[in-house]
Amino acid sequence: MIRRSRWVLAAGASGTAICLSVLAGWQRGGSLAERLVWVAISVVLVVSAHLLPALVRDAPPRIRIVTIVLWVACMAIACFGHATFFLLAQRHAGELRAGAVPKVESLSGRDLTAVMAARAGVIDQLATATARPCHRDCPRLAARRITLAAKLDALEAEASEIQHQQAADARAAERRDALAADPVTARLATLLGTTTARVDLLSGLAFAAVLESVACVLWTVALRSQPSIRDAASVASLVAESHASDRPPVTPLPAELSSDPDVTRLASDVAAGQVRPTVADIRRHLSCSQARAVALRRRLAELDLPA
Numbered sequence: 001m002i003r004r005s006r007w008v009l010a011a012g013a014s015g016t017a018i019c020l021s022v023l024a025g026w027q028r029g030g031s032l033a034e035r036l037v038w039v040a041i042s043v044v045l046v047v048s049a050h051l052l053p054a055l056v057r058d059a060p061p062r063i064r065i066v067t068i069v070l071w072v073a074c075m076a077i078a079c080f081g082h083a084t085f086f087l088l089a090q091r092h093a094g095e096l097r098a099g100a101v102p103k104v105e106s107l108s109g110r111d112l113t114a115v116m117a118a119r120a121g122v123i124d125q126l127a128t129a130t131a132r133p134c135h136r137d138c139p140r141l142a143a144r145r146i147t148l149a150a151k152l153d154a155l156e157a158e159a160s161e162i163q164h165q166q167a168a169d170a171r172a173a174e175r176r177d178a179l180a181a182d183p184v185t186a187r188l189a190t191l192l193g194t195t196t197a198r199v200d201l202l203s204g205l206a207f208a209a210v211l212e213s214v215a216c217v218l219w220t221v222a223l224r225s226q227p228s229i230r231d232a233a234s235v236a237s238l239v240a241e242s243h244a245s246d247r248p249p250v251t252p253l254p255a256e257l258s259s260d261p262d263v264t265r266l267a268s269d270v271a272a273g274q275v276r277p278t279v280a281d282i283r284r285h286l287s288c289s290q291a292r293a294v295a296l297r298r299r300l301a302e303l304d305l306p307a
Contacts, residue, residue: 001224003222003252006222007220007222009218009222010050010215010218010219010221010222012051013211013214013215013218014046014047014050014215014219015212016211017046017050017078017082017212018043018046018047018217020081020082020085020208020211021039021042021043021045021046021078021081021082022039022042022043023085024038024042024081024082024084024085025038025039025040025041025042025043025081026039026086027084028084029089042078042081045077045078045081046071046074046078046081046212047214048071048074049078049215049216050073050092050212050215050216050219051219051223052070052071052074053071053216053219053220054216054219054222054223054224055223057220057224065102075209075216078208078212079205079208079209079230080207080208081208082204082207082211082212083204083205083207083208084204086200086203086204086207086208087181087200087201089181090182090185090200090204094179094180094182095180097180098176098177098179098180100179102172105226108168110158110162111162112133112159112162112163115155115158115159115162116159118155119152119155119156119159122148122151122152122155123152125148126145126148126152128211129141129144129145129148130145136154138243143252161300168254176197182200183194185199185200185203189218223230226277249253262286262288262292262300263296263299263300265286266282266285266286266296266300267300269285270300274298277297277300278297279293279294279297280293282296282297
């Protein structure tokens with residue numbers, strides 16, 4: 001049960017790491033061929049990082065030193081790939097959270113700059129109309145003044161509306177930015193006095209390093225629990241020797257009695273303790289008749305076998 005648990009945990013850790021590497025490699029590439037190459041490289045490096053410590057534990061020192069260098073390189077590249085996945089996953093999750101904030105629709109087709117420019121022109125026209133003396137056609141001049149004043153009020157209302165909309169857009173943008181960052185990461189960054197991007201990178205590298213280390217340890221323990229071929233051969237030879245030492249020696253048959261195969265077989269079985277040299281047991285053991293069993297018992301008696 002414990003051995004099976006080791007294999008299950010090791011396979012689960014490696015499977016998780018391989019999935020992360022596949023997703024990270026797939027997101028790195030552009031075309032299909034590039035993505036497949038990135039995925040293949042990532043999978044090979046992850047599997048190598050997990051199995052190298054267990055596979056070379058009995059290797060010569062020179063090979064182990066070279067393997068350690070390669071293992072460190074594989075671990076670094078694997079952790080980098082996992083960190084890439086974590087960062088991309090956090091960014092996608094932030095985009096989904098930020099997308100839940102409704103966007104404020106613009107009610108005016110113009111921006112604030114255009115409205116303020118038009119307002120300045122109306123103010124200039126109104127000032128000119130107000131300063132003009134009324135010698136003739138005074139009703140028309142008064143109407144123009146009223147029209148310009150109303151137009152100025154409309155432009156001021158439009159400018160105020162645009163300013164309110166810009167403030168609402170700014171609040172929505174701040175809310176989206178707050179939702180885009182992971183809440184725990186944002187609070188941790190504030191506590192440490194650093195940026196959220198640095199905390200995301202460090203946390204991704206930490207998760208990747210822990211996952212890779214756990215997978216390496218589990219595979220080392222799982223493969224170490226299996227006996228090697230040399231140990232298995234030694235155990236098999238010891239078992240064979242113990243069985244051979246426990247088996248009683250077989251008394252060789254005389255030449256005149258070895259011509260009957262039933263006598264030879266029966267003598268060997270009696271010497272091995274598989275059957276007692278009685279008529280009933282001989283008959284049951286060889287499935288022969290009573291007379292044949294009696295004759296075989298007499299032949300065995302000539303060999304001085306214990307009854």
